[in-house]
Amino acid sequence: MAKSSYNKPALTYSQQISQLQNRGLIISNIPRAKHLLESISYYRLSGYWYPMLIDKSNHLFKEGSTFQNAFDIYCFDRRLRILVLRELEKIEVSIRAKMIYILSHEYGAFWYQDSILFKNLIRHSKTLGSLQNEYERSDEEFIEAFRNKYTDPLPPSWMMLEITSFGTMSFLYSNLKDGRTKRMIAKHFGLNDRTFASWMHSIVYLRNVCAHHSRLWNRSMSIQPIKPQKTSKCWMDDSKVSNKKVFFILSMILFLMQTINPSNTIVVRFKKLLAEYPNIDVSAMGFPDNWKDEKLWK
Template sequence: MAKVPYTKPALSYTDQLQRLKDRNLTIENDSKAIHLLEKISYYRLSGYWYPMLKIPKSNHIFKENSNLKNAFKLYCFDRELRKLISGELEKIEVAVRARMIYTLSHTHGPFWFDDSTLFQNNWTFNKTNARFTKDFSDSDEEFIKNFKLNYSENLPPSWMMLEITSFGSLSIVFKNLKPSREKRFIANSFGVNETTFQSWLHSMVYIRNVCAHHGRLWNRNMSITPSIPTSPINPFLNITTLPNHDVTQPPIDLNNRTYYILSMIIYLLNTINPNHTFKEKLFDLLKKYPTIDVKAMGFPEGWENENIWKWKNIVISQKWYNILSKKIRKKFNKLHF
């Protein structure tokens, strides 16, 4: 289809409000509606009233009994969900940094990240180290200032360097490491193999960026999808697909939906701190917003029966899991309190 120039004009708040009314959206209080349009914006809110549109949605006509108040509630839920997820991703990021720094520094020395022989792709290695150099140069952390004053190396040891780099850089460094016992150990420490772990890291960086830029998350189809582990060490998900409405097509993977992301976060937190309260906080949030349709978030039928979504989980170390026979492992993966 040929592209055409964009000719839609900018509308005043009053005109925006009238357009919503003309399209059958119930507005209970005009002054409050104008306030929301002014402080949040028409376009940002449109992502939350979009589910209320009749089919075809391109006509922009709202279903009966649709109102702005419900769209705003959905916006508030999404905002609180992003804050909750951001806090948990921080815990995972810190734990990943700690494990990588400790494991690789004890095997390859404090400056392992500057050793090109440990990495697969030289171009990625050089680009990452250029990023490290800039981070080091720009940092105003006191421990970095002290290092610059007292030591001759171009970059500090990994326990300093990785503290001032982004989660994205951390993810790239892990992915670019050559296959090794240390790389496997780091991934296994979080209950998955190295291929799954690097996929999950990449996905968490993407989710963290969505949250940081206040993007709509609750019913998002993720453009960067985490892989589905084939043999996780601890209980994960039995249901990872949804039936396809077109029976001639294969089932639809759930790993691009918010439900899967939440499950992934719970799985990782279970290995970091089995006493975490993320599930409780999430359940409290859903209770606070009872009108939220969890199916729109990708929650499948029977999700509450999944081991990982039950109140408690059994988590064991990689060492003891490897000792178990394959038959006992299968039984273990079905256990739950």
């Protein structure tokens, strides 16, 4: 298909509402719809009424499609992201703590600077550059105290990695040379090192999706975690489960939380959220018919 220049004009809120109505979307409360378009934006909400389109080329809605239903999906998605972010924080902190502990005891306080420990020297050099930038930007009191007291260009790992992004942590782990120490970290969480590196990378992507308030509920993940071949903790039958969808991501979180917080209430809270939004199609999130029968989800 030949490309062309974009020439659609910006629409007023009233024009946006008229356009949606002309395309078949039922709007029962126009003042409220106008307020939501003003507060959230047409384009952001469009991701939630997109599944309601019967003709996606001409943006025509299925019979009975309502603005309220699209907003309900938006609200569900927002609360789902909050639920996920709450657990990702615990996972990131736990992985950070385990990496610092094992690698510092094995290789010393400044292990992250030792190029001998890493597979790709160029990647390691770039990571050190990122760490240097994060160190220089930090205004944490313990970093200021280190700068004032010591001559070292960078602090020990238990300080440095506390101000490091999880994305940089993921790069550090994946670039570590294969061996016993790398396996020890992954084994603590019930995985092999290759799968663990993949899951860390996926967590970085997932966190960015949630932190930027992007649509999550029916997203096809651009970065997919590896399906584990063997685990030392409870997993599930993933043979018919897509690792591109939210169900796999949530299952991955549940798996890791067996180590981090075995008494977690994620499933209870998620089921309660679903009960509050009964119109949510869980199949669009990759949930199989028998998901409630999986031991991981009980």
